[in-house]
Amino acid sequence: MKLSPEEFKQAVFDLTRLIPSGRVSTYGAIAHCIGASGASRRVGWALNQCFGEIPPVPAHRVVNRLGLLTGAVHFPDDAPMARQLREEGIQVADNQVVGFDEVFWDPWEAGNG
DNA sequence: CATCTGACCTAGT
DNA sequence: AACTAGGCCAGAT
Incomplete structure (x- = not known):
């Protein structure tokens, strides 16, 4: 299954929008979930357009494999x-999610759970 | 046009 | 378990 740039971006957006509050996901999980x-x-590149x-x-709500807020540098100052993340109750320390394994949310639960 | 970099992960040894 | 190499597409130089 191959997705077009538009479909890919849409898939990333839709899937990211499915991430429940107080939870976080990873690029690989999303990419793997959409078949990429x-x-x-590319997930990061797509999210850059979000x-x-x-x-x-x-x-x-999307962080890297280690729970690091690698994309924080590209977020708006507002x-x-x-x-x-803290607004949702997720604790962050030094650009790193606290209890990442506990707040980690697998996109697979989006349509299976 | 060619080369390197980037919100990264997976596979092989 | 630790290290090395490859993938994937677009943007910037």
Whole structure:
């Protein structure tokens, strides 16, 4: 299953929007869920375009494999990544999610659970 | 046009 | 378990 750039971006957005509050997901999980395992980089690239999208995409709920807020540097000053996470109850320390394994949410639960 | 980099992960040894 | 190599597409130089 191969997705077009538009479908890929949409898939990433839709899947990211499915991430429940107080939870976080990873690029690989999303990429793997949409059938783009290995293309994790594109997930970040797509999420980079999430700003200004309607409905808004909680890209702040997406972190890397280690729970590091690697994308925080690309977030707007009005909506810092770590801050939005804290707004949902997720604790962050040094650009790293606290209890990552506990707040980790697998996109697979989006349509299976 | 060619080369390197980037919100990263998976596979092989 | 630790290390090395490959993938994936687009943007920037």
